[in-house]
Amino acid sequence: MTTEVRTASPADDIAEILLDAPTIATRVAELGREITAEYAGKDPVFVSILKGALPFLADLMRQVPIAVSLDFLEVSSYGDSTETSGVVRILKDLAHPVEGRHVLVVEDILDTGFTLRYVLGHLRDQKPASVRLCTLLDKPARRIVPIQIDHKGFEIPDRFVVGYGLDYGERYRNLPFIGVLKPEVYGRR
Numbered sequence: 317m318t319t320e321v322r323t324a325s326p327a328d329d330i331a332e333i334l335l336d337a338p339t340i341a342t343r344v345a346e347l348g349r350e351i352t353a354e355y356a357g358k359d360p361v362f363v364s365i366l367k368g369a370l371p372f373l374a375d376l377m378r379q380v381p382i383a384v385s386l387d388f389l390e391v392s393s394y395g396d397s398t399e400t401s402g403v404v405r406i407l408k409d410l411a412h413p414v415e416g417r418h419v420l421v422v423e424d425i426l427d428t429g430f431t432l433r434y435v436l437g438h439l440r441d442q443k444p445a446s447v448r449l450c451t452l453l454d455k456p457a458r459r460i461v462p463i464q465i466d467h468k469g470f471e472i473p474d475r476f477v478v479g480y481g482l483d484y485g486e487r488y489r490n491l492p493f494i495g496v497l498k499p500e501v502y503g504r505r
Contacts, residue, residue, distance in 0.1 A: 317327075318473045321337050324497045326487060326488050326490070326491055327491060327495075328406070329488070329497060329498050329501045330478070330479075330495035330496065330497065330498065331495070331496045331497065331498040331499075332495060332496045333492050333493050333494070333495045333496075334370060334472060334475070334477060334493075334494060334496060335472075335480075335494040336493045336494060337492040337493050338376075340452075340469075340480060340493070340494065341375070341391045343469045343470060344372070344376055344379060344452075344469070345379050346374055347379070347450060347467050347469060348378075348379020348380050349378060350467055351376070351377075351379075351380050351420065351450065351467060352380050352382055355380075355382060355384070355418060355420070356382055358418045358445075359383060359384075359385070359411075359417070359418070360382075360384050360385070360417070360418040360419070360420050361384070361385040361386070361417045361418070361419050361420070362376075362377060362384050362385070362386050362387075362420050362422050363386075363388065363389060363410065363414070363419055363420070363421050363422065364386065364387075364388050364389075364421075364423075364440065365388075365389050365390070365391060365421070365422075365423050365424070365431075365435060366388050366389065366390040366391075366408065367390070367481070367483070367489065368423075368424035368479055368481040368482050368483060368489070369422050369424040369452075369481060371480050371481040371482055371489070372422060372424055372452045372469075372480065372481055373386070373422045374397060376422060376450070378434050381433070383503045384420050385412070385417075385480060387410045387411055387412055388408065388410070388411070388416070389406060389408060389409065389410060389435060389438075390406070390407040390408035391404055391405065391406055391407060391431055391434070391435060392404070392405045392407055393405070393430060393431045404430060404431050404434040404435075406438065406481050410442075411455045413442065414439065414444045415442055415443045415444060416443070416444065416445050417444050417445060418444065418445050418446045418448075419439055419445075419446065419447045419448070420448050420449075420450055420466075420467075421435060421436065421439065421447065421448070421449045421450065422450050422451075423449065423450070423451040423452070423454050424451070424453060424480075424481050424482055425451065425452065425453040425454075425455060425477070425482060426449075426451045426453070426454050426455065426459075427458045427459075427465060428458050428459060428460045428461060428463055429456045429459050429460055429461030429462065429463045430460065431442070432449065432451075432461075433463060436463070438447070442477050448466040448467070449463065449464065449466050449467070450465075450466060450467035450468075451465055451467075451468055451469065452469040452470065452480075453469060453470055453471075453472050453477070453482075453494070454468050454469075454470070454472070455471075455472055455473075455474060456471060457473065457474035458474055472494075475496045475497065476488055476497050477494050477495065477496055477497070478491065478494070478495060478497050479491030479492070479493050479494045479495050480492065480493065480494050482494065484497055484501065484502075
């Protein structure tokens with residue numbers, strides 16, 4: 317006899333949904349139109365920061381009907397914590413040179429600014445024609461390092477959010493919405 321193992325849904329750990337899937341899809345389509353107009357005729361490269369920005373990147377690039385290239389950086393500054401350590405490490409660098417290219421960094425969330433300051437500096441050192449930033453979420457209440465956002469999806473309050481690529485301990489990325497994690501979940505780790 318087989319025993320069925322039941323696990324709780326990741327959505328059970330969500331205290332509140334900040335942005336539902338239709339709201340996200342509408343804004344991503346608007347961002348796609350903005351980016352299409354800005355980069356028409358420029359052969360841009362979208363640089364996504366793994367892993368959290370992948371759902372956003374996938375949806376965004378489908379809304380941009382011009383030729384684009386993709387590349388990826390993987391950085392770490394959080395680990396399993398809800399707070400950034402402030403120490404940024406590149407775990408995976410770009411696969412292709414960006415010298416002379418128009419680079420659009422596609423990020424899931426701008427929080428303190430430490431990670432993006434490091435990433436943007438790293439990219440500018442490679443002498444691209446331009447480096448601009450598109451972030452789905454902006455959390456200005458936590459900003460320590462000023463960062464210019466060229467394309468912003470949503471401004472959110474200072475809450476720890478998961479879903480649509482954002483994680484806590486590598487979980488919750490697959491939720492189709494962005495929600496606030498219940499505080500008691502932090503104590504389980």
